[in-house]
Amino acid sequence: MSSSVIGLIGIGILVMLFLIRMPIAFAMLSVGILGFIYLVSPEAGLSLLGHDVFAQLTNYSLTVIPMFVLAGSIAFEAGMGERLFDGAYAMFGRLPGSLAIAATVASAGLGAVTGSSVAVAAAVGRMSLPAMKKYNYDDSLATGSIAAAGTLGVLIPPSMIFVIYAMLTEQSIGKLFIAGILPGILLTSLFVMTILLHCRYNKSLAPRGPASSRKQKMAGLVGLGEISILFILVIGGIARGWFSPTQGGGVLVAGVSLLAVARRQISWRGFITALKDSARISCMVLSICIGGIVFGRFMAVSKLPLVLADWLGALSLPTLAVIGFIMLAHMIGGCFMDGMGLLLISMPVIFPTLIALDVDLIWFGVMIVVVGEMGMITPPVGITVYVIKGIAEDVPMITIFKGIVPFIGAIVICMAILVAFPQIATFLPHLITY
């Protein structure tokens, strides 16, 4: 049996282990080790559990993840999402569907200090859903718009998926962060337009809210301004090479903490909760990363990725068709499993193909994150939908999924625009010279 067939069997076993509910991290680690043992030697395979796992546990590049997780947790505990939501509402208060628009803008703002869509959806959902209920918003629009907006957290930097993608493809984390900015703004605008169009055609979906005073508008601007300054300092600092992504994460934690303390928005207990949550989430995410890296070692020795690249090369398909096929596979895969796990399985397999096709890996990274966003809101495993369902317990799941459909359309349009104008993703990273 050839090594690439063993690689394929390994992927099959991995999927089976996922389906019987083995934790993703442990499943990837087990299959990676067993596959390596089979293809290389028991000594080499077992040594991965010592030397390789130790090297990954102390990998400096991975320490960026706990920092951004902690920044997000502190922002969550300090109720920064609420401030952003109030600020956005003061700005857009008179537009139809203004509360949904404010929730979308607040999600984008919160996405600028956290890399997790779940945290964004939970924070924004908790304060905007009761407000939308109060103003008789349609359940489908209210829940669908927040679930979709929550996904902005992974596209707008800092993004954990970008960190993992950078690690797998040896791209610069700073460039990927910068690359996410314009597509993030584009997708936020498309979500806002979707809400506006929806409410224009059916005015009963979202009655107009009360107007804001000039004072409220000013307070709103300050709220949005604080986060914007912190975002520019951290992401700009990483992009300019002032500090490493991990240092940028540390600066973000310090900045968010200072803001929270200065505004008396966080208690000592809130800090401890943020630290506890961050330890758990970081451990969970980094375990998946380590499992994925070991699985990637197995894929490399199986030579399956090279065989796939050769096979696709021999077909002489246009690059866009291959990319389209990869995106479709990710769309379908994203319906069934976590985006991070999917990325860790797929990238080691498709990476040689992307290199052979000379695909811009920064642009591809943005595209893969946008597709990943779709996976977060599509059934049966739409993670942000479950978060929203947890908040709006009385709204049936089917109502939330119905509300999401127009936003999936917006994501598809965003992808089409990024294919037609890849510069949206590549323009800013090309300005970075290091």
Next chain:
Amino acid sequence: MQSKLKVFEKFVNSVSGWLNWVAIAAFVAMVMLIVVDVLGGKLLHHPVQGSFEVTGFLGLIIIAFALPFTQLLRGHIEVDFFAEKLPKRAQTIIANVISLFCIALFAMMVWQMFDYARNSQISGRVTVVQGIALYPFAYAAASCFFVVCLVISLQFLRAVTRVVRK
């Protein structure tokens, strides 16, 4: 049997809890180190020498020491949409088989990590800049993996006693 399980449960819970506090302390230390390093480097032109090495070790402490508590809370991501549709009995059997498999996986990790720690100690492996010995961290990671084994064993025993009681 029940009382012994209770004692074991109490022991595992408290050890995991304490290890989690160490992970939290490492979190705080990492933030402080980074802030001092950035401020020292950018404002005073005196960055902390080898800060990336210490940050890496703190990263190990965060992951390894939080691992038992995360497992205790069943905080790892799983794909549940398929397994949930299986009959309850099948779900219990599969969960127990997975637990045994994970115990074996972590037992191998303990063995290999101890082995790596011993080799590092004998060969005197240290970091490049600050010359920090690697072996204490490898021993610490191996010990945490051992606690994860205990946590999964506890979860397995709990599940088995539940089935036996029925």
